[in-house]
Amino acid sequence: MRGWMGKFRSLFLFGALTMLLTGCGIENISALKPKGYGSELLFDLMLISIAIMIFVFVIVMAIYAFVLLRYREKKGQEHIVPKQTEGNKALEVIWTVIPIILLLVLAIPTVQATFDLADQSTQGDEGVLTVDVTGNQYWWQFDYADQEISTSQEIYIPTNERVYLNMKASDVIHSFWVPAIAGKMDTIPGENMNTMYLEAYEEGVYEGFCAELCGPSHSLMYFKVIAVSPEEFDQWVEDMQNIDPEATPETQTAQTGQELFNNNCMSCHAIGGASAGVGPNLGNFANREKIAGILQPSKENLVDWIVHPDEIKPGNQMPAELVSEEDAAKIADYLLELDHSDVGNDLEMQSVEE
Amino acid sequence: MSTAVAQKRGLGAVIWDYLTTVDHKKIAHLYLVSGGLFFLIGGLEAMIIRIQLMKPDNDFISAGLYNEMITMHGTTMIFLAAMPLIFAIMNAVVPLQIGARDVAFPFLNSLGFWLFLFGGLLLNVSWFTGGAPDAGWTNYAPLSTTSPGHGVDYYVMGLQISGAGTLIGGINFLVTIVNMRAPGMTYMRMPLFTWSVFVTSTLILFAFPALTVGLFLMMFDRMFGSAFFDVGLGGNAIIWEHLFWIFGHPEVYILILPLFGAFSDIFSTFSKKRLFGYSAMVFATVLIGFLGFMVWAHHMFTVGMGPIANSIFAVATMAIAVPTGIKIFNWLFTMWGGQIRMTAAMLWSIAFIPSFTIGGMTGVMLAAAAADFQYHDTYFVVGHFHYVIVGGVAFGLFASLHYWWPKMFGKVLNEKLGKLAFWPFFIGFHLTFFIQHFLGLMGMPRRYWVFLEGQGLATGNLISTIGAFLMAIGTIIFLINIVYTAVKEKKADADPWEHGRTLEWAIPSPPPHYNFVQTPLVRGLDPLWVEKMDGKEGMTPAEPLGDIHMPNASILPFTISLGTFIAGFGFIYQVDDPIWLIAVFAGMGLTLGSMLTRSLKDDLGHHIHKEELEEDIKKGVGK
Amino acid sequence: MSSEDVLNPKRMPHDPEKATLEGRNKFLGFWFFLGGETVLFASLFGTYLALNGSTQGENTPEHLFGLELVFIMTMLLLTSSLTSVYAMYHMKNHDFRKMQMWLGVTVLLGLCFLGMEVYEFYHYIHEYGFTFRSSAFGSAFYTLVGFHGGHVLFGLSWIVALMIRNQKRGLNLYNAPKFYIASLYWHFIDVVWVFIFTVVYLMGKVG
Amino acid sequence: MADQSHSKPIHHQEYEKKQHREEMKQQVLTFGLMILFTIIAFGMVIFEVNSYFIIPTLIILAVVQVAFQLYYFMHMKNKGHDMVAVMMYGGAAVAALTIITFTSIIWW
Ligand code: HEA
Ligand code: HEA
């Protein structure tokens, strides 16, 4: 924990506030349950600002309550003409100066945090991971350039290390947001690249959102950040590098599925290696938490998706009814066999039914 | 009385009267009715949004329709409801408060209204012609430039037309306030409402041109193949964001400042005290307006402007809390030591203070650039801006309407019903929007058509929806009140609140169409109060009774605006088929022809003769 | 005296354009409008400056622009500003005929300017294939310069309309403010042009 | 209609005429300077003067020219232009902010 904030934490108000706020929301989703460097830094900043605001609000409300209780016009006193006060220099100075001080108290950590989160000093250093993030309507692509692998929808990172993200968009503006471990940053089409970093403290599957309106399925553009220990992460990289797109699946239907897939889908999708970029890389598909970011990973759902992606994610770029339902089932068999790495399998997405 | 006369003249004549009127009081009525109608439409859209978000995975409306709904809700509420309602109050009150007989440019005043109305109608026609705009009220490129169909084209043309109307209105009020004040009404004697309209108009003057340019570029990109926002040809999507927010941030102060002014007048009237710290209030208003131009990029903290720019804009934004705080405390101390009378207008104003303070404080939290990485584009932001907009602007409009209704329509709105409308709206408001701050932080981005089961967001959203229904009930009671008052209430006096302090309360409710029989002489701040304290009945005139020069009515503002409306359709559809260029030429022809007519035909106005005035005085109009 | 009456040197207010309340309102309102126009053109200039590097190939500012034509255009417009000053000088001296004459000269100069601008655009399109749609730079260039050209066209039509309308009846307190603000508009057009030739052409040539 | 005109004595007329002539002289002088500045600006670019200072110099020349237009040709120097100046400077300030933004943080 960063020094000065640690001391503040012990103060009663902060303690109470922290307790109150962290009661809100669900682990690994909520910004109020920080599990990473960025989110924790920002949570602390929020606490400071909320404390200041509560202080101000209490004062305003105290005067307010007093005035309303004390100075109501009473029956029979309608004729009284109160003193027509023009103003009061001393008071006016007070309520100019105190807010300025309070704002300075807020401004300093704000500027610090702003620069802290924009820090890129270790990017490119030996052993520091950088992932290229591309936002597409309505899915995310993650390229690990140095490792020569790419994934979609799920980004794997090692815990307790800074992972830099170089972010772009291929079509319209999106925004990459993982409330539980970092803030958000827009991905923009064109020449502009943004950079942010992730640092997760604990292993886990963290919910990610697209936060910039990007079309009808903007609200369905989820992704996952999967934080695993550095050793497991290395294992995962190796597994991913070893994916052989040509590998023959075990069952007969899956083999037909593979053929169908290669004929119909490969123009947009890739299995392992670098990605074509039109559609998600399906290399490790069977290990996905969700299909297309939102559906539970069952065969039924997968067939539904393959035949009618437009009904599940309105406006998305994958054509409907490319293949018949039977063929889709075969392709599904094939895709669900694409289980090339079990890293992260033991981590479950936190989710509480209400 | 104009309305009484009108009733005798039959419906056709009344309509013609309103189509051609250049009287600021009637234009105020027009703004009120059309702005009110758009508020109901915008509110209906809000209800649909809330119903869709009532439970997880809801499919009350489709994803595409949802985006149209939020876009039209935001656009309608800001441009077609809040702005015109503010203009309604401005028109009704400002000339009276400064002791003028009309605004500086009565003709342009009417033109401004019709441009707004036709722009608004054009925008809403999109619902029936294949889809409303769907890229959010902020209309970010390239989502907007690539949006299929014509929705965004309607957005561009509709806002361009109504924006021109607003700009005209702004200039009009600036000149009115500078040039038309009654003798003795120095700048530092102007009522605070007038002051804030002055500052607001300045903001309009400098903010709207940026939107105009942005809309032109958007129009060129969508309709004529230019490449401003097309990255394929070297364009840059961020230019739109900057242009939009250079306009957009001042716009939110354009919305709130006039109501700050109205609250100042209301607090002082119903506390029976002069405004505490008048000069500080004026200074704070000007300062807010000034700072309002230096903070726009706080809407773009996550765009990647870099830490230096982010920090500068963060600190500049926070600075606005200081002048706003000065205002809050001055209002509190205006009431301090006063005789607070709890009318409906006062009730809305009292409710405004805590509500707006919460909204302002969440604003300052948003201004902490780094923390905005968490807040941005979540329901936290939605919570913030509804707190300031509904808790500030909407409450302010309700308060102002209650306060000035007698001056506009000659009857005091029923107080009981007024308070009855207040409570469900007030409670519903907090229910709807307070919880949204938490929803945002718990991981609910804004503009989400659905949220999912198991994200812990269901309860909060349900509460929010229930609140929205309460607000609807409040609104409906307010509407009932209007009807009830029109039918049942009796005619109001010149000064129905008894403690009126400013000039508008010195003349009958509603005023004769020349407002002041004789221009009043202003002898201090709160001129009417000054006279009252000297034991006088009314204002001392500054001029002898004489002929009054008044402008002539004209249909040209209507035809000019109609022309732009027609041309608007032409521009939108010429992309599909050049035959629509006919509409462009016909519309522009009508517009330019009407403008030329206006320019070449002398319009010298007419005089109301001294004899008629004496007649009116006998009937008790002059007082 | 009513505002309809023709002015003659015996009964002349010092500033005929500001002698009536209507005149003063017009005067002030128009100036405020120019304040807004400043922001409008600034937005266009900003956009141009942000995009003038996005040329997508050959047609860069250095490559396209020739300074001779622009120099002549500048001289024309500057001179037209002076001639409209002369017109206002005669207005203040209530010499209607001379005012009309100088306004006529102003219009002629403005027309020449506009003609050359049209030629310039034509030249770029046909010689270089440089259009509104070729690149973001193209869009920004034609929009900025075209907006100015549109202002010139509007200003010319306005002045001509005023001249024709008042040809017979001469100067009075009702139309004096109209002439005055039309000339303000014309000066403002020149102001914008000063920035256009500096920012677009000269700075474009420098690179 | 507010009416401030009334017959004036001849000498007054003459006085005003002289004033106008005086002003006109200034304006012609201003015009001369503007032409000069323009020639300097174009000359600097055509003869490719040292390009280190050239852009700031060009901008300064333009600003001075514009000030001439506003103050002399458009009479902002005369009295009764206070509010005019407020609004023009306001517009200029917003304009400056806009242009600074578009030349600095657009491409970050
Ligand atoms: C009437 C409209 C209105 C008003 C008045 C305000 C007022 C303020 N707003 Fe708000 N704002 C909006 C309407 C408004 N806003 C809208 C519509 C959006 C979203 C647009 C969109 O994206 O769709 C938005 C978004 C928005 C953002 C961007 C958020 C994001 O998208 O990530 C930010 C960030 O800084 C912000 C800040 C502020 C601040 C600091 C104020 C300040 O002016 C508030 C000042 C007031 C107070 C602070 C309270 C009183 C003061 C005191 C009692 C004194 C003491 C106080 C302190 C010391 C703190 N606003
Ligand atoms: C002046 C501005 C204003 C006002 C007053 C309101 C008022 C309301 N807004 Fe508004 N809102 C915006 C401006 C405003 N909003 C903006 C700018 C956005 C952003 C848009 C975007 O993202 O692009 C937004 C977005 C927005 C959202 C977020 C949508 C999303 O991000 O997905 C929500 C959700 O709850 C919402 C709800 C409401 C509600 C419940 C009200 C209530 O207060 C409304 C109360 C009024 C009524 C309930 C009317 C009642 C009347 C009837 C029902 C009778 C109807 C009868 C007839 C038509 C005859 N608004």
Ligand code: CUA
């Ligand atoms: Cu991508 Cu929203």
Ligand SMILES: [Cu+2]
């Ligand atoms: Cu803002």
